[in-house]
Amino acid sequence: MTQDEALFLKDYDPSAYERPSVAVDLVLMSVIDGAPAALLVRRDEHPHAGRWALPGGFVRIDEALDDAARRILGQKAHMGDAYVEQLYSFGAVDRDPRMRVISVAYFALLPADRFAAALKADRGLTLTRIAVDWPGETGGPVAAMGEDGPLPLAFDHGDILGLAMLRLRGKIDYSPVGFALLPDRFTLRALQDVHEAILGVPLNKPAFRRRMLDKGWLEATGERETGSSFRPAELFRFKPRTA
Amino acid sequence: MTQDEALFLKDYDPSAYERPSVAVDLVLMSVIDGAPAALLVRRDEHPHAGRWALPGGFVRIDEALDDAARRILGQKAHMGDAYVEQLYSFGAVDRDPRMRVISVAYFALLPADRFAAALKADRGLTLTRIAVDWPGETGGPVAAMGEDGPLPLAFDHGDILGLAMLRLRGKIDYSPVGFALLPDRFTLRALQDVHEAILGVPLNKPAFRRRMLDKGWLEATGERETGSSFRPAELFRFKPRTA
DNA sequence: TGACATATATTCGAATCGAACATAAGTAAA
DNA sequence: TTTACTTATGTTCGATTCGAATATATGTCA
Numbered sequence: 001m002t003q004d005e006a007l008f009l010k011d012y013d014p015s016a017y018e019r020p021s022v023a024v025d026l027v028l029m030s031v032i033d034g035a036p037a038a039l040l041v042r043r044d045e046h047p048h049a050g051r052w053a054l055p056g057g058f059v060r061i062d063e064a065l066d067d068a069a070r071r072i073l074g075q076k077a078h079m080g081d082a083y084v085e086q087l088y089s090f091g092a093v094d095r096d097p098r099m100r101v102i103s104v105a106y107f108a109l110l111p112a113d114r115f116a117a118a119l120k121a122d123r124g125l126t127l128t129r130i131a132v133d134w135p136g137e138t139g140g141p142v143a144a145m146g147e148d149g150p151l152p153l154a155f156d157h158g159d160i161l162g163l164a165m166l167r168l169r170g171k172i173d174y175s176p177v178g179f180a181l182l183p184d185r186f187t188l189r190a191l192q193d194v195h196e197a198i199l200g201v202p203l204n205k206p207a208f209r210r211r212m213l214d215k216g217w218l219e220a221t222g223e224r225e226t227g228s229s230f231r232p233a234e235l236f237r238f239k240p241r242t243a
Numbered sequence: 244m245t246q247d248e249a250l251f252l253k254d255y256d257p258s259a260y261e262r263p264s265v266a267v268d269l270v271l272m273s274v275i276d277g278a279p280a281a282l283l284v285r286r287d288e289h290p291h292a293g294r295w296a297l298p299g300g301f302v303r304i305d306e307a308l309d310d311a312a313r314r315i316l317g318q319k320a321h322m323g324d325a326y327v328e329q330l331y332s333f334g335a336v337d338r339d340p341r342m343r344v345i346s347v348a349y350f351a352l353l354p355a356d357r358f359a360a361a362l363k364a365d366r367g368l369t370l371t372r373i374a375v376d377w378p379g380e381t382g383g384p385v386a387a388m389g390e391d392g393p394l395p396l397a398f399d400h401g402d403i404l405g406l407a408m409l410r411l412r413g414k415i416d417y418s419p420v421g422f423a424l425l426p427d428r429f430t431l432r433a434l435q436d437v438h439e440a441i442l443g444v445p446l447n448k449p450a451f452r453r454r455m456l457d458k459g460w461l462e463a464t465g466e467r468e469t470g471s472s473f474r475p476a477e478l479f480r481f482k483p484r485t486a
Numbered sequence: 487t488g489a490c491a492t493a494t495a496t497t498c499g500a501a502t503c504g505a506a507c508a509t510a511a512g513t514a515a516a
Numbered sequence: 517t518t519t520a521c522t523t524a525t526g527t528t529c530g531a532t533t534c535g536a537a538t539a540t541a542t543g544t545c546a
Contacts, residue, residue, distance in 0.1 A: 019262040022345055061261040061343050065334025089332045089347050091308025100304050102265055102347075104332050188522080204504050206526075211503085224512090230522040231512040237321040431495080447535050451496080454534085467543085473491040474543040 020091075020100040025056035025157065026067045026086065027107040027164040028077055029130075030115060031181050031197040036130040036168075038161060039077055039115065040144060040151065044124070047097050048154035052126070052144060054161075056103065069106040077125070078118035082108040083180035088163055094155045103155075107164045109180035126151075132165050134198055139166045165198075172198050176217050179238035187225050188212065189234035263334075263343040267311045268299035270330065270350040270401065270407040271320055272373075273358060274424050274440040279373040279411075282320055283387060283394065284482060287367070288306050291397035293297065295369070295387060297404075300344065302466035303388045312349040320368070321361035325351040326423035332408055346398075350407045352423035369394075375408050375443055382409045408441075415441050419460050422481035430468050431455065 026082050028039035031093040040052040055076035059068040065086070073079050087105040095101065115127050128144040141162040153161070159165060172178050172195055179186075181194050212218055219239040224232040271282035283295040299321035302311040308329070316322050327362055330348040337342065358370050371394060374386040383403045386393040396404070415421050415438055422429075424437050435451050462482040467475040 017301065020265050020302065020304060022263050022265060022479065057346070058260065059334070061263060062336055064336050065332060065345065068334075086331060088329060089308060091302070091311075091347070093305055093307050102308065104334070104345075187524090205524095206505085207503050209525080222318070228523080229513050231510070231524050233524055430493090448493095449536085450534050452494080471492080472544050474541075475491050476493055 018100075020102045022059045022070055023056050023101050023103045023130070023158060024059055024065065025054040025090075025105045026069060026072055026077060026102045027054055027105060027161060028073075028079065028082075028110065029107060029164060029181075030110050030112045030127070031194045032112045032127065032129070034193055034197050036165065036197055038130050038144065040126050040128055040153075042124045042126065043154050051152045051154040052128075052157075053154040054105075054157045054241065055125075059104070065104055069104075069108075071110060077108075077112065078121050079108070079114065082083075082110045082114075083108050083177065084108045085177075087160070087167060090156055090160065092156065092239065103160075105160045105163070107167065109168075109177060111181060112126070113183065119154050122176065123223075130161060130165060135200070137166060139163075165219055168198050169200075173211075176215075176238065179217070182238075185221060185235040185237055187235060189233055191236075263345045265302045266284075266299050266346045267302055267308065267314055267315055267345050268297040268346045268403060269312060269320060269372075270297055270348060270404060271316075271322065271325075271353065272350060272407060272424075273353050273355045273370070274437045275355045275370065275372065277436055277440050279375070279408065279440055280370050281373050281387065281407075282361070283369050284319065285367045285369065285397075286397050292399040294395045295371075295400075296397040297348075297400045298368075302347070308347055312351075314346075316351060321364050322351070322353065322357065323352045324460055325357075326420065327351045328420075329402065330403070330410060333399055333403065335399065336339045338382060346403075348403045348406070349409075350410065352411075352420060354424060354426050356426065373408060373456055378443070380409060380413055382406075400450075405484075411441050416454075419481065422460070427480075428464055428466065428478040428480055430478060434479075 039055065041055050043051050043053050045178060049138050055212055057068070057072045057074055059065060064070070066084070069084055073082060073084065084106055087107050089102060089104045091102045092226050093100065095103070119125055124144070128146060131143040131145050131150070132220060133143070134140045139162065141158045142165050144153060144161065145151070168177070178191060178194050178198070182190060191212065192203055192205065195208070196203055217239055218236045221237050223235045223237045225235055226232065263282065277443045282298060284298050286292055286294050286296050288390060298315055300310060300311070300319060306314070309327070312327055316325060316327065327349055330350050332347045334343060334345045338346070362368055362370060369389070371387040371389060374388050374393070376386070377383045382405065384401045385408050388394070388397060405446050411420070421434060421437050421441070425433060431452050434455065435446055435448065438451070439446055460482055461479045464478045464480050466478045469475065469479055
């Protein structure tokens with residue numbers, strides 16, 4: 001029991017012990033041209049210079065984790081408000097060769113058009129297609145596809161991307177997260193395209209329509225899309241509250 | 244852009260900044276007498292002396308998060324191996340009045356009989372029934388019921404318990420976590436009791452049996468339960484691999 | 487041997503989903 | 517003005533799943 005007591009006292013005064021750094025990394029996802037995509041930052045410095053990393057930063061001592069995620073969304077990704085959700089915490093000892101860093105990963109979902117300004121403002125950013133080579137919810141790593149094949153990723157950010165895709169696949173058909181990937185008004189076809197991109201499989205159109213309308217998440221606007229050379233679809237809006 | 248550069252440099256040398264402490268807290272869950280239960284530790288010291296807390300401890304500088312969870316499972320909860328899964332990271336600034344502590348919560352699942360030795364070895368431990376007053380997957384806080392009503396909980400541990408229950412409810416019928424709450428061999432009725440306790444609703448017996456057998460998770464042993472004064476049920480075993 | 491309690495199996499109707507098909511509503515070209 | 521064309525929207529039908537009810541099986545115990 002003396003060992004237990006010693007441990008207890010040690011734990012009671014953690015200031016005597018070296019503390020890890022805590023970072024937040026952001027998986028900023030969207031759907032571009034029918035495929036999932038994520039925002040990456042080119043690393044200029046050691047370690048992993050030249051590789052691509054998730055936007056991230058260290059959590060400040062007086063800043064909540066969620067606040068750090070939103071700050072990095074603005075500072076590193078040059079993005080305004082977005083749907084943000086905590087994903088998982090990565091804590092392998094050697095995941096950063098410089099020092100012990102525990103990373104709390106978040107993922108954020110945004111409509112495709114929200115990336116244009118950020119990409120123009122910061123040339124170190126890129127928006128890459130995410131290639132998922134596992135079916136359903138098998139899980140595993142994914143590839144960030146550049147112009148000439150998969151981009152080399154820094155740290156364990158490939159694992160983080162893979163987990164983000166897995167979480168998204170798992171949530172999209174029983175939670176309203178898909179709407180965060182679309183503009184304010186959208187057609188049912190656009191919503192289905194988003195679901196198909198995330199799930200990686202084609203979906204049955206009438207069944208998808210029925211399911212979505214039955215969930216009560218959608219509100220018909222009465223407006224129709226413009227610019228199509230065929231019958232225009234009705235525009236819907238996400239109904240925030242089930243009331 | 245100078246502000247961005249300054250931020251970049253600051254982030255690059257986090258040793259110059261104060262680091263939070265990182266702790267792991269464990270939600271050790273089981274099903275006792277048809278109700279979910281969790282292991283709590285009575286706090287003797289300030290802060291929250293007299294309140295009940297989850298077993299936890301600080302993550303060491305050379306220890307992975309998952310390893311810390313398993314160490315605390317042994318040292319603080321006096322438990323051997325168990326199903327352990329990361330739950331969520333709690334990072335509000337004032338969640339611990341002493342100092343900034345970020346807690347990575349894990350939950351562990353164990354059969355009811357595995358708690359007896361721990362409760363005898365450490366009188367500061369208690370195994371309390373968890374009262375969930377929200378239906379389905381609404382989510383929210385839960386109560387840890389003592390002999391005379393709900394126990395006062397320390398820190399944000401009520402929120403952690405609530406999230407653990409929510410996660411468990413969400414996973415139990417499409418993932419094989421339920422088996423971690425049962426001994427090696429068990430009857431289908433026992434499995435259904437566990438599911439009903441977690442979900443908080445009665446289930447249809449033939450449908451439950453069909454679903455479980457169709458999933459291919461179960462292996463019939465050919466043995467039967469003993470000690471019943473009626474027809475004994477067949478004992479099943481969890482089939483680890485789908486092959 | 488038979489009452490009893492529960493395990494196990496079967497059947498049936500409701501709800502859900504995928505697939506095929508039918509109809510509607512726009513544009514664009516004849 | 518009409519017709520071809522393309523996609524939106526709606527309907528129907530069969531397969532599957534699930535809950536509920538019912539039937540049968542199998543052990544203990546009086």
